Amino acid sequence: MITDFEILETMKMFNEQHLDIRTITMGISLMDCAASSVEESCDKIYNKICRYAGNLVATGEAISRKYGVPIIHKRISVTPISIVAAACGAKDYTPFAKALDRAAKTCGVNFVGGFSAMVQKGYTNSDKVLLDSIPNALAETEFVCSSVNLASTRTGINMDAVRDMGVIIKRTAEATKDNDALGCAKLVVFANAPEDNPFMAGAFLGVGEPECVINVGISGPGVVKHALEEVRGADLGTVAETIKKAAFKITRVGELVAREASERLGVPFGIIDLSLAPTPAVGDSVARLLEEFGLEECGTWGTTAALAMLNDAVKKGGTMASSFVGGLSGAFIPVSEDEGMIAAAKSGGLKLEKLEAMTCVCSVGLDMIAIPGDTTAETISGIIADEMALGTFNNKTTAVRIIPVPGKGVGDSVEFGGLLGMAPIMAVNNASCADFIHRGGRIPAPIHSMRN
Amino acid sequence: MTGGKNTAVISVLGKDKVGIIAKVSTLLADNKININDISQTILDDIFTMIMLVDLQDHEIENSDITEKLNALGEELGVTITIQHTDLFDKMHRI
Numbered sequence: 001m002i003t004d005f006e007i008l009e010t011m012k013m014f015n016e017q018h019l020d021i022r023t024i025t026m027g028i029s030l031m032d033c034a035a036s037s038v039e040e041s042c043d044k045i046y047n048k049i050c051r052y053a054g055n056l057v058a059t060g061e062a063i064s065r066k067y068g069v070p071i072i073h074k075r076i077s078v079t080p081i082s083i084v085a086a087a088c089g090a091k092d093y094t095p096f097a098k099a100l101d102r103a104a105k106t107c108g109v110n111f112v113g114g115f116s117a118m119v120q121k122g123y124t125n126s127d128k129v130l131l132d133s134i135p136n137a138l139a140e141t142e143f144v145c146s147s148v149n150l151a152s153t154r155t156g157i158n159m160d161a162v163r164d165m166g167v168i169i170k171r172t173a174e175a176t177k178d179n180d181a182l183g184c185a186k187l188v189v190f191a192n193a194p195e196d197n198p199f200m201a202g203a204f205l206g207v208g209e210p211e212c213v214i215n216v217g218i219s220g221p222g223v224v225k226h227a228l229e230e231v232r233g234a235d236l237g238t239v240a241e242t243i244k245k246a247a248f249k250i251t252r253v254g255e256l257v258a259r260e261a262s263e264r265l266g267v268p269f270g271i272i273d274l275s276l277a278p279t280p281a282v283g284d285s286v287a288r289l290l291e292e293f294g295l296e297e298c299g300t301w302g303t304t305a306a307l308a309m310l311n312d313a314v315k316k317g318g319t320m321a322s323s324f325v326g327g328l329s330g331a332f333i334p335v336s337e338d339e340g341m342i343a344a345a346k347s348g349g350l351k352l353e354k355l356e357a358m359t360c361v362c363s364v365g366l367d368m369i370a371i372p373g374d375t376t377a378e379t380i381s382g383i384i385a386d387e388m389a390l391g392t393f394n395n396k397t398t399a400v401r402i403i404p405v406p407g408k409g410v411g412d413s414v415e416f417g418g419l420l421g422m423a424p425i426m427a428v429n430n431a432s433c434a435d436f437i438h439r440g441g442r443i444p445a446p447i448h449s450m451r452n
Numbered sequence: 453m454t455g456g457k458n459t460a461v462i463s464v465l466g467k468d469k470v471g472i473i474a475k476v477s478t479l480l481a482d483n484k485i486n487i488n489d490i491s492q493t494i495l496d497d498i499f500t501m502i503m504l505v506d507l508q509d510h511e512i513e514n515s516d517i518t519e520k521l522n523a524l525g526e527e528l529g530v531t532i533t534i535q536h537t538d539l540f541d542k543m544h545r546i
Binding site: 062065067249252253256 | 461463465491493495500502511512513514518531533534535536537538539540541542543544545546
């Protein structure tokens with residue numbers, strides 16, 4: 001028998017603590033959409049996505065209604081386009097992005113991820129074309145997200161690609177400068193990119209994935225924060241236990257929604273992504289949750305320790321609640337999308353270097369960070385290289401989604417609107433790393449990658 | 453309240469006033485929804501009523517019961533929500 005207390009607790013999670021399912025993401029394989037002409041391939045892509053995902057939004061809304069659970073996003077991830085487009089021999093893949101964009105629009109989803117390439121060990125000809133197409137593709141589409149995997153623990157770091165992505169991020173910023181470099185908010189580079197990630201901008205469907213699959217991303221920093229408010233002053237063992245219990249409940253909602261979506265759509269259930277995902281709304285912030293540990297402001301000493309513990313306890317509670325956990329599964333610390341992070345960055349207490357340290361113990365890396373528009377491509381590559389090293393050498397996923405905003409400098413801020421939020425421009429160490437970046441080549445895989 | 457049954461939790465939160473239970477019950481009866489259990493309490497000065505109902509052949513997502521309850525809630529100045537019980541079972545039971 002469910003008690004009144006449990007029912008009221010649940011009501012409060014939804015009404016006051018912003019509990020929601022962040023995304024139902026349908027992964028669709030486009031392997032069979034390769035063709036010798038761009039037009040034929042794009043037609044196949046459009047038709048296949050619409051055929052599989054036509055009911056995705058309506059299904060999400062029906063489930064939301066049945067359980068009274070907000071489901072914020074319905075999204076699509078696809079096979080990396082560098083693989084799908086390789087056979088057509090085109091020199092520009094923008095038409096593929098446009099086909100994805102059209103399909104997203106028809107299906108009513110708000111993002112489609114997979115304008116992507118996996119180049120951790122080197123480029124195929126098609127990978128080169130894809131990377132070169134990113135700035136234009138993101139400028140000419142609305143819903144397409146792009147990601148590039150530059151490194152992995154098994155392969156090391158492709159520093160040629162790290163160098164090139166610095167330039168491509170700058171070009172993307174320039175191509176979308178009328179929208180404050182919005183294109184860069186839809187472009188992410190990874191080390192150890194997960195192939196079943198439901199979250200944007202990094203979602204794509206890896207080659208080992210099924211024909212079609214449902215992956216679900218949960219949310220809920222507000223719920224965990226509220227739970228911690230009840231144990232103020234208690235020791236950290238109690239804090240860990242409290243987080244685990246809250247994470248269990250949150251994940252069970254995700255599991256329920258994922259199973260039901262899978263059944264209704266006739267598509268297998270893949271994974272639940274156990275990531276605490278913030279929004280710019282007050283009360284839905286990971287930074288404020290960290291402050292609840294007893295920190296005056298996110299970014300001060302103790303922040304990394306608190307984040308490490310938070311991330312670990314969420315996973316422990318979450319894995320108890322669902323047998324299939326995957327994706328990024330770690331607390332998100334995007335600056336622009338988190339009200340507390342924005343405040344800490346504005347006050348100057350939260351710096352880029354501290355954010356980098358924090359990414360050692362959570363999954364997403366330097367995320368949604370606005371930097372001065374005159375930051376050089378080499379410096380951006382240097383930031384990426386450091387983050388790739390953290391992921392590669394610590395056997396984890398890390399990423400960089402950084403936005404050099406043309407014409408803006410430290411003290412300015414940039415407004416993306418909606419869930420992408422707003423970001424103060426953060427200061428960057430500008431001492432040159434150009435000679436290092438221009439060496440090129442590969443950073444060999446770490447010794448502990450050799451496990452066979 | 454076990455999984456597989458087509459039951460729902462209806463919760464009413466807000467300021468207490470005359471006739472809340474009567475009006476919600478009438479609405480449910482008119483829509484052929486049977487009340488299995490009902491409890492009410494004042495929590496943090498908020499009137500809280502929780503009903504466990506048998507939906508019979510209703511599917512929450514395909515009926516207008518949500519809209520009807522919302523409209524009644526507005527009329528009474530309270531918040532009324534309906535949620536399938538599977539949600540609560542999943543969240544609070546291993």
